[in-house]
Amino acid sequence: MFVTKKHLSRRTVLRGMGAAVAIPLLEAMVPAQTALSETAAVPKSRFVGLEVVHGNAGSTEVGTDMNLWEPVKEGRDFEFTPILEPLERFREYVTLVTMMDCQQADPKTAEEVGADHFRSSAVFLTAAHPKQTMGSDVRNGTSIDQLYAQQFGQDTPLPSIQLCTENFDAAGLCAFNYSCVYMDTVSWSSPTTPLPMTLNPRMAFEDLFGDGGSREDRANRRRIGRSILDGIMHDVARLGQNLNAPDRARLGDYLDNVREVERRIEGIEAYNLENPDRELPEAPIGVPDSWHEHVKLMTDLQVLAFAADVTRVSTFKWGRDTSNRVFPESGNTSPFHSASHHGNTPSGVTNFSEINRYHVELLAYFLEQLENTPDGDGNLLDHSLILYGSAMGDSQVHAHRRTPFLLLGHASGTVRGNLHVRTREETPQANGLLSVLDKLGIEQNYIGDSTGTVAI
Numbered sequence: 103m104f105v106t107k108k109h110l111s112r113r114t115v116l117r118g119m120g121a122a123v124a125i126p127l128l129e130a131m132v133p134a135q136t137a138l139s140e141t142a143a144v145p146k147s148r149f150v151g152l153e154v155v156h157g158n159a160g161s162t163e164v165g166t167d168m169n170l171w172e173p174v175k176e177g178r179d180f181e182f183t184p185i186l187e188p189l190e191r192f193r194e195y196v197t198l199v200t201m202m203d204c205q206q207a208d209p210k211t212a213e214e215v216g217a218d219h220f221r222s223s224a225v226f227l228t229a230a231h232p233k234q235t236m237g238s239d240v241r242n243g244t245s246i247d248q249l250y251a252q253q254f255g256q257d258t259p260l261p262s263i264q265l266c267t268e269n270f271d272a273a274g275l276c277a278f279n280y281s282c283v284y285m286d287t288v289s290w291s292s293p294t295t296p297l298p299m300t301l302n303p304r305m306a307f308e309d310l311f312g313d314g315g316s317r318e319d320r321a322n323r324r325r326i327g328r329s330i331l332d333g334i335m336h337d338v339a340r341l342g343q344n345l346n347a348p349d350r351a352r353l354g355d356y357l358d359n360v361r362e363v364e365r366r367i368e369g370i371e372a373y374n375l376e377n378p379d380r381e382l383p384e385a386p387i388g389v390p391d392s393w394h395e396h397v398k399l400m401t402d403l404q405v406l407a408f409a410a411d412v413t414r415v416s417t418f419k420w421g422r423d424t425s426n427r428v429f430p431e432s433g434n435t436s437p438f439h440s441a442s443h444h445g446n447t448p449s450g451v452t453n454f455s456e457i458n459r460y461h462v463e464l465l466a467y468f469l470e471q472l473e474n475t476p477d478g479d480g481n482l483l484d485h486s487l488i489l490y491g492s493a494m495g496d497s498q499v500h501a502h503r504r505t506p507f508l509l510l511g512h513a514s515g516t517v518r519g520n521l522h523v524r525t526r527e528e529t530p531q532a533n534g535l536l537s538v539l540d541k542l543g544i545e546q547n548y549i550g551d552s553t554g555t556v557a558i
Contacts, residue, residue, distance in 0.1 A: 118333020229550020
C-alpha cells in the first residue's frame, strides 16, 4: 500500500446544534513514517487527583497493627491488605507509599487547634498551610494538578476539570474562622485562586461536549429531547468513509459511550422531576440520590474526556469533611463522619475500614474503565497517573500522620508500578507530591514542605 503523510487532525471536532464533540485518537490521526507517529504512540500523561476525606482506618495504631492499609512486605512482592484487596488484579499499576505525614495540615497556632476538617482538603494537593481567614483574603498554594495543567494542558480544549460528589458552599464561612472554600476544593491555580468544583453531572457533560452553538441552541436541544449526537451524525458518516475498519469501530464505541452517559443523565433528571421527595432535596436536578451512581457517572465522564484529549487533568473530590453520608453498597450503614470517629477500638476501626474498602472498590471501577480504553500504543491506564489519598490519617484524633497515599497507572512509562515504598517516619507527604510532579515531567525543586522525592 502506498503510504502518504496525509492524516486527520488530532484536534478534529464534530459540531452540531449545541454540541462540540472531540473524537479519540485514531490511526488516521497518526502520519505514517514521521517522527510524529512515535509521539502519537505515547500520548502525554493524564493526571487525576482523587481525594477521599476522613483519613483511613489503616492509619490508626490498631489499623496499623492489623495491616488494614499498609502491607507487611516492602518492594515488589507486597501483599494486598483488606482495604486494598479490590486492586489486586491491577497489581502492575499499583504504587503504594506509606508512613508519610501531612504536616502542613497540622495547626500552627492555638486558634487553629481543632480545625483540621476545615483545612485538610486545601493541603491535599498543595502541601501548603492555608491562611486562617473568614474573608476573601484566602491564601494557600498552587496545587500539583494546576502546575501540570499550566505546562501540559494549554493545548487541550479544557486545561483541567474539577469534579465533586457533595454539596458545597464556596462563599460561606465554616468553623474556626476558616472560609468554606478551603473545604470545597482541592484545586488552586495560584495561592489566592481556588477553582470551583462541578457537582452536577449535566453541567460536567455540557462542559465537555455541549460547547457548540449558542446557549439557546443547547437549551433548545435539551427541551426537545434531542441527543447531543443527533446534530453531528451526518459528519460522522462522512468521516467514516475515510476511516479503516478499526478506526470506525473505535469511533463508534466512543460515540456509543458518550450517548450512554447522556442517557443516564437524562434518566436521573426524569426520575428526580417525577419524584420530588428526593433523598437530596437541595441537590441540582441532574445529581442522583445514589452516591455510588454519582461516582460512576463522574468517573465515566473523565474517561471520555481523557479518551478524546478534551483535557489531561482532573481532580475528583469524593466527599466533604464532616459529611455523614451513608454508603449502603458497602454493606455498612454507619454515617461516614461518625464511623471515622471510631474510638480506636478494634471493632470501630474494622467498621470504618469497610467504608474505606468500598471506596477502593469504586477506585477499581475507575481503573477498569481506563484500562479498557485504547490510547496510542496502550490504554488510558498506561498513560495516566491517579493520586488517591487524603491529608488526614487517624480521623479519631484528627491526626495527619501515616496519611494514605496511593498512585495508580504507568504515567506513560515513567512509573513502573507493583511497588510498596515505606518511607522513614515523619517524611512529608509533600515528598510524594514532588515525586508525582517529577514523573509527570514537571521540573520543580520543592513543593510546600518537601525535603526530597520518593523512589517510585
